[in-house]
Amino acid sequence: MKFSNFCHIISTENEIFKYLNNYCGMVEILLSSVMADRNSNYELHLLTTRQILPYFFSMNHTNYIRGVTLYLQNMIKLPVEVAQDMKTGMLSVKRNLMQ
Numbered sequence: 726m727k728f729s730n731f732c733h734i735i736s737t738e739n740e741i742f743k744y745l746n747n748y749c750g751m752v753e754i755l756l757s758s759v760m761a762d763r764n765s766n767y768e769l770h771l772l773t774t775r776q777i778l779p780y781f782f783s784m785n786h787t788n789y790i791r792g793v794t795l796y797l798q799n800m801i802k803l804p805v806e807v808a809q810d811m812k813t814g815m816l817s818v819k820r821n822l823m824q
Contacts, residue, residue, distance in 0.1 A: 732746050751777075751780060754773055754776045754777050754780075755777075757769060757772075757773045757776075758770070758773040758774070758777070761773055761816075762816070762817050763817070765814040765815070765816040765817050765819075766816070767808075767811040767812045767816050768812070770816060771797070771800060771801075774793060774796070774797060775797065777793070778790070778793055778794070778797075781793060
């Protein structure tokens with residue numbers, strides 16, 4: 726039995742497990758998003774942004790839904806040169822405080 730199947734079966738039987746499993750999924754997306762931004766990982770950044778979007782719909786955050794959807798559309802339509810720069814590490818700014 727796969728872990729995802731196990732989680733689905735237990736979630737139907739136990740509401741607390743369902744809640745905690747959903748919460749852990751949201752925390753995993755959050756940590757992946759922070760890691761993507763810190764490491765300037767463009768693909769992971771877009772993936773985590775897409776993954777968080779259904780949570781905005783389920784919580785009825787219309788401003789976030791509008792903004793994130795528009796952001797994703799604009800990021801997908803970036804010119805090839807800019808998208809290539811993002812993929813090579815120009816997604817975030819890093820500064821060195823030890824000078």
